[in-house]
Amino acid sequence: MSHSDRAEIEGREYRMTIGTPEPEPIGTPEPEPIGTPEPEPIGTPPLPPISLPEPAPTPTPPPSAPAAEPKPTRRIADPARERRVDLPEPAPIDRHGPARVIALCNQKGGVGKTTTTINLGAGLALFGRRVLLVDFDPQGALSVGLAVPAHELERTIYNLLMERGAETRDLIHRTSVPGLDLLPSNIDLSAAEVQLVGEVAREQALARVLRGVVADYDYVLIDCQPSLGLLTVNALTAAQGVIIPLECEFFSLRGVALLRDTIEKVRDRLNPDLEIQGILATMYDPRTVHNREVFARVVEAFDDVVFQTVIARTVRFPETTVVGEPILTWAPGSPGAVAYRDLAKELLARDAARG
Ligand SMILES: Nc1ncnc2c1ncn2[C@@H]1O[C@H](COP(=O)(O)OP(=O)(O)O)[C@@H](O)[C@H]1O
């Protein structure tokens, strides 16, 4: 299938998904990707530089299955649903720290890094873990998403990076969720990217800032900016794990390959402990062929690194930014909240298995 095929299919499916009130003639079957008129193959992009085999054939249900009630909608095989197994309830803990430090990283913007940082953090806190969220994007969206007016703050993570003797603990804010704390940032942080270049051990600045507080927490989650610049390298140097939120779109695959190269460089040169902790499909819509296909290819390429938990596309997330609260406390029964609670469980299960 050419790229323009995909784009066309995706466009059509997407319109269908968001429910544009274009009335479908009654009784018309849902449009299938096959038989789409062959468009001009202009601008076909090169395939991403990771080996991605053809998707596995869709398993058919056993013929012995009892005849079910006729379904109002066509059943589709959702590769995310097929991978799901039950997750164990996280064991309670009675002592805290030292923290596992995880960077949420993807050089593409708008893929759900900040949303995942807030809600995975809230999920871990609701399971009794002490969590520090580090806003490491000069946009300050993480801080704003937790109702901390970062643009009004005199002192932020910028001061910790640039000033000797500044005390990290003094700049940590509590949030509305018990056990969930925040180290805020604002636009000042953008200057650090330039100013750090001339410093000794410029890649270790964030690790140094966090050193004094990792003992107080079980998890430190770093919300990275959408670039692979020096701030992100600092986050990767301070972390043991990387979580890559990924929108299931064709171009995302190439972005992940590039990010993986950067992670490998940081591991070789600066931080031998670093590993990809997980790839998280965000804004996933199993009704679109394109999302399902890309998800299946990501699983084929990265296998168990891909979290079984996927985050569906829902308007509730933009809402929570406005209220400055995680979806887990704002709309605890919503599918988005359930998904992030599952992600927290899955992460805890992975880390428990590691020992
Ligand atoms: N699963 C989702 N479904 C729909 N919208 C989402 C979802 N996750 C995030 N968003 C919205 O998409 C936008 C970008 O998300 P964000 O977490 O800020 O991405 P990033 O930090 O990678 O730039 C925000 O408006 C956010 O509310």
Ligand SMILES: [Mg+2]
């Ligand atoms: Mg962000």
